[in-house]
Amino acid sequence: MAFVTGSGSGLGRAVGNRLVSDGWKVVGFDLHDDGPWELSFQGDVRDANAVSAALDTVNERLSTxxxxxxxxGVFQPMVGPLHQLDFETWEKTISVNLMGAVTVAGCCLQRMAKGALVFVGSAVGKHPQAGASAYGVSKAGVSALSRSIAIEYAGRGIRSNVVSPGWMDTPMAQAITGDDRRRKRVEDRIPLGHIAAPEEVASIIAFLLSDNAAQVTGQDLTVDGGEGLGSFTSSDDVRRMWGWAAK
Ligand SMILES: NC(=O)c1ccc[n+]([C@@H]2O[C@H](COP(=O)([O-])OP(=O)(O)OC[C@H]3O[C@@H](n4cnc5c(N)ncnc54)[C@H](O)[C@@H]3O)[C@@H](O)[C@H]2O)c1
Known part of the structure; x- marks a missing residue:
């Protein structure tokens, strides 16, 4: 049985669907989720009582x-640079993205005797993006949290990894993905030439949860179409280069 948070939208929904098609029983947990899962819970990842109650019900009805x-997770742009002290965004972002992950992982680890966790980081946790300092810090924290868990729980046979997407076609990134001009500018920086569909990231998460990754723990895998390689070669340049090569 797999417990998926954020299952009501975007990546979480794609992960749930992928795991179901791989033969998992899936339990969803989200502020708003009416997903087609074995069980669905509406709750806040920051609320340890709600997460614990959901896991106790899951244990009674299905298994650990x-x-x-x-x-x-949440993303909200900062109102300005750091000296403007946008504490509202800092608090919301750190509390949902980092403390929410601490809460869910902690409640699960209280119950799990074996298994695997996969956290969702972000390329922004590795390469800073202007206007996204709180988000980047929250995701870098998630990555450090996962590595700590990997060490602390290896003796129990529990693995912990992170998948860090670049741009993904979900409601969270709508401001970019829904606007043709902005989308083109972003896609031009991605050597593989397109913003990831959530399914392209979900398949990596499913792999890391599966026994095929039995020897993988403490890793943080970027899934960004090569954007973080930092090359000044645009995706158009890449296509042109292969046009030359084909001649
Ligand atoms: N979309 C991108 O470009 C992108 C890039 C890198 C990382 N990410 C990360 O991917 C993950 C999934 O995001 P998405 O793109 O699918 O966005 P999304 O907005 O489509 O989905 C996020 C989901 O999380 C849920 N959620 C938010 N706060 C919650 C809370 N306090 N308690 C319970 N559920 C809560 C929302 O209800 C929503 O269903 C997030 O962690 C996000 O930071 C997204």
Whole structure:
């Protein structure tokens, strides 16, 4: 059984669907989720009582989770640079993205005897993006949290990894993905030439939860179409180069 947070939208929904098609029983947890899962819970990842109550019900009705995908998250742009002290954005972002992950992972680890966790980081946690300092810090924190868990729980046979997407076609990135001109500018920076569909990231999370990744723990895998390679070669340049090569 897999416990998936953020299952009501975007990546979490794609992860749930992928895990179901791989033969998992999926339990969803989200502020708003009416997903087609074995069980669905509406709750806040920051609320340890709500997460614990959901996991106790899951244990009674199904089993203890052996897979946990922590996809719930928020992104809100900062009102300005750091000296403007936008504490509201800092508090919301750190509390949902980082403390929410601490809460869900902690409640699951209280119950799990074996299995795997996959956290969702972000390329922004590795390469800073202007206007997204709180978000980047929250995701870098998630990555450090996962590595700590990997060490602390290896003796129990529990693995912990992070998948860090670049741009993904979900409601969270709508401001970019829904606007043709902005989308083109972003896609031009991605060597593989397109913003990821959530399914392209979900398949990596499913792999890391599966026994095929039995020897992988403490890793943080970027899934960004090569954007973080930092090359000044645009995706158009890449296509042109292969046009030359084909001649
Ligand atoms: N979309 C991108 O470009 C992108 C890039 C890198 C990382 N991410 C990360 O991917 C993950 C999934 O995001 P998405 O793009 O699918 O966005 P999304 O907005 O489509 O989905 C996020 C889900 O998390 C849920 N959620 C938010 N706060 C919650 C809370 N306090 N408790 C419970 N559920 C809560 C929302 O209800 C929503 O269903 C997030 O962690 C996000 O930071 C997204």
């Amino acid at each position: 989770p052996i897979g946990v995908a922590l996809c719930a």
